[in-house]
Amino acid sequence: MTHPIRLGLVGLGKIARDQHLPAIAATEEIELVAVASRNATAQGVVNYADLGAMLAGEPGLDGIVLCQPPQARFDAARMALAAGKHVFLEKPPGATVSEAQALAALAAHRGTTLFAGWHSRHASAVATAKAWIAARRIQQVVITWKEDVRHWHPGQDWIWEAGGFGVFDPGINALSILTEVIGEPVRLIDAELETPANRHAPIAARLAMATAGGVPVAAEFDWRQTGPQTWDIRIEADGEALCLSHGGNALTIDGVVQDTGPEAEYPGLYRRFVELVDEGKSDVDLAPLQLVADAFLRGTNRIVAPFDA
Ligand code: NAP
Numbered sequence: 402m403t404h405p406i407r408l409g410l411v412g413l414g415k416i417a418r419d420q421h422l423p424a425i426a427a428t429e430e431i432e433l434v435a436v437a438s439r440n441a442t443a444q445g446v447v448n449y450a451d452l453g454a455m456l457a458g459e460p461g462l463d464g465i466v467l468c469q470p471p472q473a474r475f476d477a478a479r480m481a482l483a484a485g486k487h488v489f490l491e492k493p494p495g496a497t498v499s500e501a502q503a504l505a506a507l508a509a510h511r512g513t514t515l516f517a518g519w520h521s522r523h524a525s526a527v528a529t530a531k532a533w534i535a536a537r538r539i540q541q542v543v544i545t546w547k548e549d550v551r552h553w554h555p556g557q558d559w560i561w562e563a564g565g566f567g568v569f570d571p572g573i574n575a576l577s578i579l580t581e582v583i584g585e586p587v588r589l590i591d592a593e594l595e596t597p598a599n600r601h602a603p604i605a606a607r608l609a610m611a612t613a614g615g616v617p618v619a620a621e622f623d624w625r626q627t628g629p630q631t632w633d634i635r636i637e638a639d640g641e642a643l644c645l646s647h648g649g650n651a652l653t654i655d656g657v658v659q660d661t662g663p664e665a666e667y668p669g670l671y672r673r674f675v676e677l678v679d680e681g682k683s684d685v686d687l688a689p690l691q692l693v694a695d696a697f698l699r700g701t702n703r704i705v706a707p708f709d710a
Contacts, residue, residue, distance in 0.1 A: 412469030523669030524649025567602025592700030
């Protein structure tokens, strides 16, 4: 298609301001034309209260990026796809696997691009880790994703509600890296979830998984970590150990720090979106979402102390 891609953004909240607006501004092939948000406005664009008003007011839009919480994703995506727009979904691509699959089918039917973005897959060390794994026989993967929910998600009630994912909101980022680098399907074997007595989503989770080839993968997600924050994936292979840390933006191999370049997750996502639109393709990989869904399906849930923000 001809550039720039005229884009409308929905849900002007934390991630839209922190990452999407700067990444869009730095992407030559995209022009942000309008924003739809109930309680916020952006400068230098046309603002609307909701997606319906934006679609009616801006018939020339080519694409829509959806940055709301997952519970609001499906209805908005369906409306945008039905209007013939290319759609970029923030992670997770839906509150359920089946709704994300329905969107993929709708996009295919309409002939528009649907992009389920996984920002952590664009972290600076991920491609190097993937190449390292591809050249080895791996024996074990251990994921440790521990952060302080009070610091990272203040006032986000939706994250504690059904469909908000709780600790899987960050945990799914680890699973998106895992399923990108590992090179084979990963299955969920078992899970233990801990849910505060006054909330509907877990504050901690432990997952036992395995690759199709039988390599064990353990993951521990915890939102109660104060002090240093941990977003690590450790992979052992042939007597060597690779550690992806800082959410995939730092890398050591046998303790030796590797040069991975600057962090550029969201510019990478927008490059991919432009590429998909240009090629007339979609990219909807639901493997990380499926593992989370399976943890809820197969796991045991323990009620723990109430969480007060
Ligand atoms: P947020 O700031 O709480 O929400 C984004 C905006 O969505 C809100 O400000 C709200 O704007 C709009 N919205 C529409 N429907 C809503 C609803 N039912 N409940 C609450 N807000 C609604 O959240 P966020 O941190 O930006 O996260 C949004 C998405 O980005 C999530 O899927 C999250 O997993 C993903 N994400 C977040 C981060 C991060 O660091 N925060 C990082 C990567 C990805 P209006 O009220 O103005 O409509």
